[in-house]
Amino acid sequence: MEETPAEVYERREIVRAEGIRKTFSLSRKQRLIEKSKEKKKVALDGLSFTAYEGEIYGLLGPNGAGKTTMLRILATLIRPDAGDAYVAGHSVLKEADKVRASIGFLTSELKLEDFFTPSYLFDFFGKLHGMEGAALARRKEELFAKFGIDRFAEVKVGDLSTGMKQKASIAVSIIHDPSVIIFDEPTNGLDVLTAKTVTDFLQEAKAQGKSILLSTHIFSLVEKLCDRVGVIIGGRMAAEGTLAEVSGGKPLEDAFFDIYKRTVTGV
Amino acid sequence: MKNVLAVLKKEFARFFRDKRLVVGTLILPGLLIFVLYTVLGSVIYSPAESYTVLAVRPSAAFSALLDESSFTVTEIGEEEIGEAKKEVLGGSADLLAVFPENFDDLLSEGGFAPVGQAPNVELWYDSSSVSSSSAYSAAAAALDALEEGVSNRFDVNISAGGDLVSAAEAEASYFAMLLPFLILTFLYSGCMGIAPESIAGEKERGTIATLLVTPIKRSELVIGKILSLSALSALSAVGSFIGTFLALPRLAGGSIGDALSAYSVGEYFALFAVMISAVLIIVSLISMLSAYAKSVKEAASLCVPLMIVVMLIGISTMFFTTSAPAVFLIPVYNCVQVMAEIFSLRFSALHLLIALASNLVYIALLVWALTKMFKSEKVVFNR
Ligand SMILES: Nc1ncnc2c1ncn2[C@@H]1O[C@H](COP(=O)(O)OP(=O)(O)O)[C@@H](O)[C@H]1O
Ligand SMILES: [Mg+2]
Numbered sequence: 001m002e003e004t005p006a007e008v009y010e011r012r013e014i015v016r017a018e019g020i021r022k023t024f025s026l027s028r029k030q031r032l033i034e035k036s037k038e039k040k041k042v043a044l045d046g047l048s049f050t051a052y053e054g055e056i057y058g059l060l061g062p063n064g065a066g067k068t069t070m071l072r073i074l075a076t077l078i079r080p081d082a083g084d085a086y087v088a089g090h091s092v093l094k095e096a097d098k099v100r101a102s103i104g105f106l107t108s109e110l111k112l113e114d115f116f117t118p119s120y121l122f123d124f125f126g127k128l129h130g131m132e133g134a135a136l137a138r139r140k141e142e143l144f145a146k147f148g149i150d151r152f153a154e155v156k157v158g159d160l161s162t163g164m165k166q167k168a169s170i171a172v173s174i175i176h177d178p179s180v181i182i183f184d185e186p187t188n189g190l191d192v193l194t195a196k197t198v199t200d201f202l203q204e205a206k207a208q209g210k211s212i213l214l215s216t217h218i219f220s221l222v223e224k225l226c227d228r229v230g231v232i233i234g235g236r237m238a239a240e241g242t243l244a245e246v247s248g249g250k251p252l253e254d255a256f257f258d259i260y261k262r263t264v265t266g267v
Numbered sequence: 268m269k270n271v272l273a274v275l276k277k278e279f280a281r282f283f284r285d286k287r288l289v290v291g292t293l294i295l296p297g298l299l300i301f302v303l304y305t306v307l308g309s310v311i312y313s314p315a316e317s318y319t320v321l322a323v324r325p326s327a328a329f330s331a332l333l334d335e336s337s338f339t340v341t342e343i344g345e346e347e348i349g350e351a352k353k354e355v356l357g358g359s360a361d362l363l364a365v366f367p368e369n370f371d372d373l374l375s376e377g378g379f380a381p382v383g384q385a386p387n388v389e390l391w392y393d394s395s396s397v398s399s400s401s402a403y404s405a406a407a408a409a410l411d412a413l414e415e416g417v418s419n420r421f422d423v424n425i426s427a428g429g430d431l432v433s434a435a436e437a438e439a440s441y442f443a444m445l446l447p448f449l450i451l452t453f454l455y456s457g458c459m460g461i462a463p464e465s466i467a468g469e470k471e472r473g474t475i476a477t478l479l480v481t482p483i484k485r486s487e488l489v490i491g492k493i494l495s496l497s498a499l500s501a502l503s504a505v506g507s508f509i510g511t512f513l514a515l516p517r518l519a520g521g522s523i524g525d526a527l528s529a530y531s532v533g534e535y536f537a538l539f540a541v542m543i544s545a546v547l548i549i550v551s552l553i554s555m556l557s558a559y560a561k562s563v564k565e566a567a568s569l570c571v572p573l574m575i576v577v578m579l580i581g582i583s584t585m586f587f588t589t590s591a592p593a594v595f596l597i598p599v600y601n602c603v604q605v606m607a608e609i610f611s612l613r614f615s616a617l618h619l620l621i622a623l624a625s626n627l628v629y630i631a632l633l634v635w636a637l638t639k640m641f642k643s644e645k646v647v648f649n650r
Binding site: 100 | 269270273278279281284285344469470473474476477478479480481482483484645647
């Protein structure tokens with residue numbers, strides 16, 4: 001599926017990472033867990049990629065490849081050691097506030113307070129996004145209905161099931177109707193029904209013209225949802241392109257293991 | 268500003284909707300203090316006991332020196348001495364006094380005899396009984412006074428002399444020492460009950476990250492947290508105070524109400540301002556420790572050394588006071604000094620101003636540092 005240069009030219013970049021490097025210093029405990037003597041762990045080693053407006057871009061990679069680290073940098077939770085990234089035209093280094101205002105970010109690391117109800121937290125985070133009154137109430141009604149949270153709106157988060165917690169987290173993450181949605185392993189640990197709600201939501205969001213960046217290690221999820229894929233291995237971009245380009249006519253899983261072998265053995 | 272308010276409201280909701288927190292930090296400490304002080308007070312100031320003294324040939328001069336309301340002197344015959352000793356041992360009487368013949372006449376004659384040859388007063392008591400021992404001490408003291416009277420060269424504080432400080436002033440200086448310490452301790456422990464939970468707890472549970480991906484500025488989050496925690500710490504301190512106010516009369520004898528009416532409106536205003544600045548500084552410090560800690564537990568243990576320092580500063584007025592203006596630049600210590608000055612009726616506007624101005628600078632610096640900490644991934648994600 002070759003694209004004409006004109007088409008390439010028309011697509012607007014929505015997320016662009018440029019030579020991102022991130023090194024973590026490991027505590028003694030972490031060194032024991034990682035069974036490594038190294039004091040530093042290079043999580044991202046000059047990672048670059050571009051996601052375009054209106055598409056679903058998938059970062060695919062095994063555990064520990066650096067996917068979560070990359071997305072945390074995009075959400076401005078952590079800063080890269082080198083390189084810069086742009087979200088909707090804003091630099092994560094220089095305009096962190098604007099980046100945060102334009103994304104809906106979801107990762108397992110972000111928790112909702114067990115003590116409060118989804119309804120209370122929705123209002124609270126809505127206010128932090130500058131929403132008020134009728135607009136906020138309308139948005140709450142809409143999202144709670146969409147994710148089936150309405151019946152649990154007044155139940156404390158601590159008493160909700162894992163799936164319901166995840167749905168509440170998603171609702172909170174997109175309160176402000178962001179133009180860019182960044183979800184880290186969005187179906188991890190969910191039962192099939194909840195997982196389907198999530199994938200349906202992502203497809204619907206794409207249909208509405210949202211740009212979506214998600215990370216996963218599940219091939220079927222990429223095949224089902226993604227327009228373009230970046231394969232991350234060891235903190236580097238091993239392959240990038242449309243789903244068809246990366247798969248090269250094979251099932252994605254087979255293509256991935258070819259890429260993996262090539263990258264790790266350096267052939 | 269809107270975000271600060273939103274954070275403030277959420278922190279209040281977190282606190283006031285949680286019965287355990289409300290009871291644990293607002294009601295329980297005050298109640299505990301009240302019970303503790305009341306029990307302590309009743310042990311220290313047990314109501315005057317009544318003593319039964321059995322006396323052979325009782326002396327009028329001796330009886331006159333004893334406190335009539337607590338001592339009952341009963342005359343017994345010489346033949347009843349054995350029986351009386353048993354009564355003292357058994358506890359139905361506290362003291363047996365056997366006076367020599369014509370004791371009162373001896374007193375008025377005066378004169379001198381070497382020890383061992385003078386007429387002897389026998390006092391029999393039971394040292395294993397508190398009331399018997401007390402009765403013995405009182406009787407022995409009365410007899411000493413009588414003996415001195417016999418060979419009197421001079422009196423001490425009989426016709427003139429006494430404490431130069433008036434009762435009100437004495438009470439004021441007593442509170443000047445005690446209150447700054449109590450205020451500081453209550454504020455600190457109030458804050459220690461909530462700040463680690465609100466900051467280290469949010470870190471530990473991963474709920475702070477959810478806040479940090481919203482467009483809220485780190486400084487707004489810090490200010491919202493500090494303001495709400497300060498208000499709640501102050502409330503908790505008020506709870507402890509009510510307990511103290513109600514119990515202190517029983518502990519210290521005096522009435523704290525009388526002492527408190529000694530201050531003017533202006534002095535109360537100054538007190539309020541100084542306390543607010545103390546709360547803000549203490550809350551900021553504990554918040555920094557909580558932000559640094561990896562868990563609520565670690566935060567609580569980090570707070571202990573600082574608590575000891577703050578309490579030591581709190582009791583420093585008991586040992587020395589100073590009026591060198593430079594002293595009022597030292598955080599926390601300046602609050603204690605200004606409070607001590609107000610409570611001991613030596614209020615100085617200059618000292619208050621120096622203290623408030625320097626505290627304002629410290630608070631600004633602490634908020635700035637805390638904002639830096641909230642911006643640092645090493646602090647927020649150091650698990
Ligand atoms: N805070 C951290 N401290 C130390 N090492 C980290 C930290 N975060 C991630 N890492 C390491 O960086 C590498 C990439 O992690 P991550 O981005 O979570 O991978 P993925 O999401 O692709 O599974 C892993 O080896 C991980 O152990
Ligand atoms: Mg991950």
